[in-house]
């Protein structure tokens with residue numbers, strides 16, 4: 001059932017979907033203070049593995065040290081070079097590419113070539129900058145805010161989804177990115193509503209559920225939707241046979257969780273789809289998609305092949321659905337820029353309203 005019983009206002013005026021000042025406000029009020037996903041353990045599964053990324057304008061180096069994930073600013077305290085340029089890699093030591101300074105796990109300097117030429121060695125400030133990092137399920141979360149609350153407090157009901165299975169039960173089937181020439185809120189709002197399903201996805205998703213089949217949840221930091229999915233009988237037969245081999249408790253109920261501001265966890269049958277929408281300017285954003293499939297609790301050759309096959313199949317469908325949405329994004333964005341209307345939101349779209357309300361409150365737009 002829906003939570004609201006009457007239509008809702010479009011809280012955010014359309015101009016806020018292309019406004020540079022609003023982009024800056026969202027960066028500082030919505031993104032900088034919180035925990036955000038920077039990758040998954042599949043990006044650095046073994047001791048010495050690392051990857052680099054740009055996060056809120058900062059270059060980060062995320063490194064697996066004996067099974068624990070650490071995040072550093074990818075900048076050397078000697079003469080400020082990036083420690084590494086590589087997107088991914090493995091190295092025995094955390095070493096700067098320029099003059100070869102080595103660093104320990106806690107960020108303090110280890111071996112320094114020709115160390116005596118730095119006498120007297122000042123100590124202290126020559127330390128890598130580290131950021132709070134937590135792994136939850138298969139995902140790596142980082143915050144640049146020392147005073148951020150615990151990740152679990154921020155995630156709320158999403159913790160349950162992350163912790164449903166241990167990280168090693170999830171196999172990454174595929175991961176890929178899209179760059180969209182649209183404001184990030186366009187992508188977020190499209191992702192949390194199913195009202196557009198019959199018009200935009202008539203072949204892939206077919207129809208939306210009836211109100212009595214759908215359960216919406218709205219919290220301060222997240223929303224959720226739970227709904228059965230309409231699937232052809234042959235598909236369901238194959239899926240049921242396969243799911244019994246991978247994880248007997250799996251169901252066909254579709255669960256979509258939106259962790260504000262930009263994380264989506266989609267759980268259905270043996271799959272976890274993770275999507276992160278990152279604003280790259282007032283009028284552009286990146287959508288990162290990761291699809292995981294459960295491994296059997298006791299893996300064998302047959303179950304490994306099933307996990308792989310299910311992952312491939314799921315990714316084909318997901319790419320078709322996301323391409324159908326992507327075709328419309330530029331028009332949604334263009335319309336927003338020119339709209340003289342206030343807009344309106346149905347009860348079926350109430351998760352869009354909840355997200356807009358969160359942006360409105362956090363950005364202090366009413367003040």
Ligand code: FES
Pocket residue numbers: 076077078079080081096097098099100101
């Ligand atoms: S800049 Fe890193 S060791 Fe010199």
Ligand SMILES: [Fe+2]
Pocket residue numbers: 190196200201321325
């Ligand atoms: Fe869609």
